[in-house]
Amino acid sequence: MFKLTEQPIAKKCAKCKKMKPINQYCVDNSKKDGLYSSCKSCKNKKNRDYKKKNASKVKAYNIKYRKNNKDKISIISKSHYEANKEKRLALSKVYRLNNKDKCIKWGHDYYMNHKVDWYNKKAERRSLKNSATVFYSDKKAIKRIYRTAHILGIINKCKYEVDHIIPLKHPLVCGLHHEDNLQIITMRHNRRKHNRFDPKDYE
Numbered sequence: 001m002f003k004l005t006e007q008p009i010a011k012k013c014a015k016c017k018k019m020k021p022i023n024q025y026c027v028d029n030s031k032k033d034g035l036y037s038s039c040k041s042c043k044n045k046k047n048r049d050y051k052k053k054n055a056s057k058v059k060a061y062n063i064k065y066r067k068n069n070k071d072k073i074s075i076i077s078k079s080h081y082e083a084n085k086e087k088r089l090a091l092s093k094v095y096r097l098n099n100k101d102k103c104i105k106w107g108h109d110y111y112m113n114h115k116v117d118w119y120n121k122k123a124e125r126r127s128l129k130n131s132a133t134v135f136y137s138d139k140k141a142i143k144r145i146y147r148t149a150h151i152l153g154i155i156n157k158c159k160y161e162v163d164h165i166i167p168l169k170h171p172l173v174c175g176l177h178h179e180d181n182l183q184i185i186t187m188r189h190n191r192r193k194h195n196r197f198d199p200k201d202y203e
């Protein structure tokens with residue numbers, strides 16, 4: 001079996017014919033030396049060219065692959081996200097600082113393009129809350145919960161949201177806009193929770 005210690009420190013690329021260090025080659029266990037025959041940049045260029053020439057074929061393949069490997073992709077992307085969380089956050093912070101004007105413009109453009117959707121969603125949410133408010137809901141207590149979430153956000157410099165423990169809109173249940181059905185959670189946690197409701201949690 002091929003051992004890593006037997007590897008040379010450089011090899012000639014079959015494509016560009018340049019001598020390059022072995023870390024410039026992808027691993028290929030079917031090859032005698034355990035490395036791909038062409039260097040990473042040649043391999044990437046080949047992939048890019050193929051994708052360009054066969055755009056619709058590649059797109060169809062990707063859609064099919066994603067459909068058939070949902071669980072696998074979800075596990076990989078979650079672990080990748082966790083492993084690179086700090087790095088990604090630091091990088092995007094630096095990017096935002098260096099591209100302030102660009103980011104403001106993006107935010108503005110995004111808002112303008114989605115304005116109507118947002119207003120519609122907000123109105124729908126408001127009417128949903130109104131219809132889920134029962135006569136025994138304590139409106140003052142509900143207001144206090146929303147205010148607490150706002151104050152917590154200022155103190156902890158983190159966005160908090162008031163979440164309906166049992167969702168207001170769900171195929172299985174219809175939660176109430178009642179103080180006992182409200183909880184304060186971080187915006188991030190809320191986005192992850194989405195509209196999840198598992199009846200087993202309440203058995």
Ligand SMILES: [Zn+2]
Pocket residue numbers: 013014015016017018038039040041042043
């Ligand atoms: Zn090359």
